[in-house]
Amino acid sequence: MGIMKVLNSISRRLQVFVAILALFVVAGCDVERRKSDSELGLNPQQAAGRKLYDNYCDRCHEPYSSRGKKGPSMKGVFQRPYLSLSGLPANDERMTDIVKFGRAKMEGFNQTMSDQQIKDLLAYLHTL
Numbered sequence: 001m002g003i004m005k006v007l008n009s010i011s012r013r014l015q016v017f018v019a020i021l022a023l024f025v026v027a028g029c030d031v032e033r034r035k036s037d038s039e040l041g042l043n044p045q046q047a048a049g050r051k052l053y054d055n056y057c058d059r060c061h062e063p064y065s066s067r068g069k070k071g072p073s074m075k076g077v078f079q080r081p082y083l084s085l086s087g088l089p090a091n092d093e094r095m096t097d098i099v100k101f102g103r104a105k106m107e108g109f110n111q112t113m114s115d116q117q118i119k120d121l122l123a124y125l126h127t128l
Contacts, residue, residue, distance in 0.1 A: 096118055
């Protein structure tokens with residue numbers, strides 16, 4: 001193999017590597033480093049809600065990114081007047097119903113979480 005073919009091969013590999021690296025950098029720009037409860041200034045109720053979120057919600061809903069997973073992002077959910085996919089009001093009453101009884105592809109947690117745990121979860125969601 002000639003030196004030009006070797007250089008071209010290395011150049012192509014380097015271009016592919018740089019392109020893949022750029023994709024990872026761009027994809028990661030929207031996600032913040034996970035902060036501790038104290039860094040976020042969470043009170044005990046909000047911290048309890050965060051633990052619930054981590055256990056039940058995080059697998060489908062991003063808390064600090066505008067990108068969704070299986071379900072929509074929860075970032076800023078209570079700063080909007082309406083929930084993004086359903087158009088329902090973004091308030092405690094609607095969110096309690098969704099958490100309890102589910103919606104579309106989301107399962108309900110009425111049998112899993114107590115009323116107090118749902119209140120704790122909502123307290124955390126208000127911090128996003």
